[in-house]
Amino acid sequence: MFSKSDIQRNRLKYLLKKSERFFIIGHTKPDGDSVGSTLALTLALTRLGKKVTPACIDELPARFNFLPQAEKVKKLSSAVSELQNADAIIVVDCGSFHLAGLESYRSNKPLPLIINIDHHHDNPRYGTINLVEDKSSSTAEIVYNVIKSLGMRVDEQIATCILNGIFVDTDSFKNPNTSIETLRITSDLLSRGANLAQITSSNLKDKSLSTLKLWGITLARIKKNKRLGIISTAVTNEDLKRCNATPDDLEGIANFLNSVPDAKTSLVLSERGGNEIKGSLRTLHDNIDVSKLAATLGGGGHKKAAGFSIPGRIVNRGGRWRIV
Template identity: 40%
Template sequence: MREEFAQFKQALERYAPIALITHKRPDGDAIGSLLALASYVVRLGAPVQSYCVDEVPGALKFLPGADTIRKPGDDFWKQASAVVMVDCGDLSMAGTTLRDELAGRVVLNIDHHLSNPRYGTVNVVFEKRAATAEILYQFFVEDGFAIDKNTATCLLAGVYTDTDAFTNLGTTPESLAVSSELLKLGANFKDLTANTMRNKSLASLKLWGRALERLRLDPKKGIAVTVLRHSDFAECSAEPDDAEGVASLLNHLADVKMSMLLRELPDGTVKGSLRTTHELIDVSQIAKLMGGGGHAKAAGFTVKGTITETEHGWKIIE
């Protein structure tokens, strides 16, 4: 077993109770990895509870154990000796007040984000992996952990969604090999694809229509930008997770090198989602300039402000 994995396991065996938490506005890798790791800790015999500050998206509620995830703040959370940050590129991704709440606790960090600053007592960070779920799969294999059907489904959800169904440039031979093994172990691919790729409601399509109406293209730079306002969600009867996939959709446009979705949030901030399929563009560097981070081909940021339209395109103003 590689050294990072050995340290990670030793910490999980040493400290109890253990809280697992993933990032706000969770995606398939966040929830899938969280649930897979929880199943591992349960079999170690340690008390464990999974957390997220936001609700599990509707498309991911089919995952085994999704209904056990809570919001942090209960007695178990307060008493946990160790906190495992799952798929969190930095501490703020899990919640704005988290840093203070972690004082005096052991922090374990398992992640694949390029921008991860290794903030944990133990850090298992492999940036070349397409998903945190891939890292967990390798950890389980090296530890000899028997992956059951439910855990396989959760891990496959992580890889499948973070690679945009094996279509983005983050997809590697390892991604496909891991997914193949998970299918052999009984991962429920039918429910996974039905819930994550063939699940668009009329409300979500109306919301996507708003985004397409506001699409602005810069043909010289190869940049596509669009906007979703906070009011769009109520007017379309849409949920927050109905916006997932818009930024990636824009990358299907011919001659577009980079796309960006700007989305107004209820707290007066703007979330930017950046995507690219261009080999020479690293959108994580752009996100860093805005205080965010992520991967070379998929990154994001959140800033205070509102969105306005100018003669030169969309602009965020404070």
């Protein structure tokens, strides 16, 4: 018997062989998996003689410039005719369709058929073909199997792009999504010449001066609730202004707070605009579900990563941080 996934894979193989023009796009605020998957597929399909346009709604961060063909990735807004003339659009690493930023281009003219390749468990299968495998460490791992299924050789360049995706999404092989299969593929990629040293050094350079200044302020302020094992900190609008930073620069702090050995959960509270406070909760414990805690405050999310938003401001009164 064929599994659903086998059928999707066979339909995909057929379409990849039959179509001539592809438009490949990852998600907004592109990460290493999104970019690595986009470029690996671009390289593979180009080698099959296809016309391929890789694109992204946002500019690629400079740390990905070392990836082969990174300079070919177009800004979505300047690739509209390629989008509309494609035989198929391949959307990679987008847990929901809107993350690709294609929605506003849907209104004028119907979009070509959509191939959805992703590993997020809550992906609603928005494509004509959906290759969604939530056991995969990364979309890049799925892309590796797709390229192999086409009978193609994974060369040094493709191997580097795929390994970049795996490296970033497993948080350099630290996350529990790092499976035996992930390491088997990684070993194959290395034997094909994937440049792990370059991947490691480039991906470490992902913090700007503003980000580090803001982290400094935020980390100096951490508190530990001994009874609950919650490590928390707070960030004000004033902090952002002082560091010339944006809320994006806070990304990663909540995870970092869980480096404290007996931390059960981390909480980062940050002011947004005039009268809103956003809370980010993270845990590394399997028996803690932070989405439940977030839900009691009107938020939601995943078991290990959740958030909420409450009205208020964060103020310092006599050396203590309070929500008012």
